[in-house]
Amino acid sequence: MQDFLALAYPWTKTLHIVSVIAWMAGLFYLPRLFVYHAEKGASAEIDSLFKVMEYRLLRAIMNPAMIATWIFGLCLVFTPGIVAWSMVWPWTKAAAVLGMTWFHHWLGKRRKDFERGENSLPGRRYRMMNEVPTLLMIVIVASVVVKF
Numbered sequence: 001m002q003d004f005l006a007l008a009y010p011w012t013k014t015l016h017i018v019s020v021i022a023w024m025a026g027l028f029y030l031p032r033l034f035v036y037h038a039e040k041g042a043s044a045e046i047d048s049l050f051k052v053m054e055y056r057l058l059r060a061i062m063n064p065a066m067i068a069t070w071i072f073g074l075c076l077v078f079t080p081g082i083v084a085w086s087m088v089w090p091w092t093k094a095a096a097v098l099g100m101t102w103f104h105h106w107l108g109k110r111r112k113d114f115e116r117g118e119n120s121l122p123g124r125r126y127r128m129m130n131e132v133p134t135l136l137m138i139v140i141v142a143s144v145v146v147k148f
């Protein structure tokens, strides 16, 4: 298994980065949809259009992309010689990735609130929360590139 992971390393990393891009696109876009939904979703027609967009973005893109990111990321973790747990970067990356996964689930809960017509947060709050994935992404990319 270790030999296979070492051989597959460039492809595993390619698939990891591709899944990360798809996941991040959704993590940036879904809170933007929530901003507009919270502020402009008054008419029944607009409300149901937002609900369909949010459902499809989460189910068809973000959930599969998050699962693929985790699978290929864990394959990289088990590839021999890639992660040195004595260094700091694997721990900062792991903490930020757990934060990103929490944020994904938080968005999923807010989507259900909108679906039930029970959203209680203003657009301003979603604008603020939109900064969370940006900050986590900076920590993650610095961790894997600088490798402090």
Ligand code: HEM
Pocket: 013, 016, 017, 020, 024, 069, 070, 072, 073, 074, 076, 077, 082, 083, 097, 100, 136, 137, 140, 141, 144, 145
């Ligand atoms: C979900 C759990 C994740 C795990 C277990 C994981 C794990 C890993 C591992 C072990 C590497 C290999 C580092 C190397 O080849 O030196 C890697 C590479 C990378 N990861 Fe992740 N990762 C995860 C999520 C993410 C996320 C959310 C992002 C971006 C926001 C990300 C961005 C990257 C990038 C850009 C690389 C390539 C770095 C390079 O080779 O220069 N990863 N990941």
